[in-house]
Amino acid sequence: MTDGVTFRVDCHVKVLNDRVVERAKRAGLDALVYAPHFTRLPEIRERAAAYSDDELLVVPAREVFTGTWRNRKHILAVGLEEPIPDFIPLETAMAEFERQDAAVLVPHPTFANVSLEQSDLGTYAETIDALEIYNPKHFPIHNRRAWNLGEAFSFPPITSSYAHLSRTVGVAHTAFETPIESEGDLVAALEDGVARRVVYENGLNRWATTATELGHLVYENTWKKVDRLFLSGTEPTHPEHIAYDGRFDDVAVY
Template sequence: MTRSRTRVDAHVKVLDDSVVSLAKERGIDALVYAPHFTRLPTIRKRATRHSDDELTVVPAREVFTGDWGNRRHLLVLGLTDPVPDYITFEAAMAEFDRQNAAVLVPHPGFATISLTRPEIAAHATRLDAVETYNTKLLPHQNARARRIAESTDRPGFGSSYAHLRGTVGEAWTEFDGSLDDADAVVDAFRERRPRTVVHRGGLGHRLRGLVEFAHLAYENTWTKADRLFLSGDEPTLPSNVAYEGRFDDVSVYAGGIADYRPK
């Protein structure tokens, strides 16, 4: 489908028929789908199943680098091979470089889960965009993100960061021209093409953001981590058999994650 512009909701965590319908209703042309703790082959299958001529679903990974208490999130598009969570930042970046992936910085400067301004500045040439609008965040946090992008001279991007179905399409990144498939969307970010960051307005938008923000209390607890790491063989841990030991030497939990849980 040829378009004069392409609207990309550049980071969502949920995907089903209702999400697809809402995205189309809100004029979104592409979703970047990056659920937590889900391996790339699974993400790709879901993305393919929910893509059609009206909506492209781009498979991506939000990779957690470092340990749970000091993790740095990176949103990565265009991966050819799976990369696990909980490896060192440098090892993750080296793997992204090897695969020529597009590396985006979600929610910069937020809590202990994001790259800080000095970290972004230090690695700016290796980072393809910095999120400047995230529906989940509060206005002062988004303002700080814009300042970080400006001071580090990185292109911005916007997303709904939807963990809840009703948030999809609340914000997006708009490129001129037609991006007709997932590869074209990845290229637009990798090549750092001009774009505009747009979001919906009004009370409904702010309430939706506050609901998403409240959801953070669940998303960032050690209780959740304990459940995820109960067996030590979860899908995106470096120790999972699927990675065939390739990342054992750069895992931040080389001695087993149980050794790192709070006492």
């Protein structure tokens, strides 16, 4: 990296495979933040390492589902050392992020029933390191609201493809004005508020992305949700799973 060259990061993707890596490189990305649903941190780390190479850094992260399924608030953490489960109170998750000195990012703020609300942003303003001001799954009104919230709280901005589908990777990224060669570098850039730009596509391709990703969202929250909750057994990231050694049994909310 040299002066004047930015480091392009898709700050949140849910999928990772050969096609995703190919699309990311073709889009000129330097890194992806990989945070799949209901997957424990060791598995995320292993998969991220397997797909990282000299051209593309894949950074492991966790989007934690706090609260109950009906009223869950998603929060994204980069740089965790120890696993944190889903379905715990927001205050418990935030305390764990602080204890582990992870970078705390707010994806899709105030969107539907899966996001931090304005009051949450105020409560945890000192803990939050960045806020997503553009999400290709959103309509313009949602992105404008996110941008306004970022301005109101002076949160450094980020964007991401939020790709649940491989074809979405590369439609949005955050361009940091600093070299980033490791997970630690990215955590430092986020926590230090390093200068950056949000970059995204507009036009017909943007609306095609919105339509396909929203269609996938409907799929995820209908029969697939029922299968996950009632047919698949305890999730690997459930707080009462044996992997957490009982640390979160007392705070499990689901």
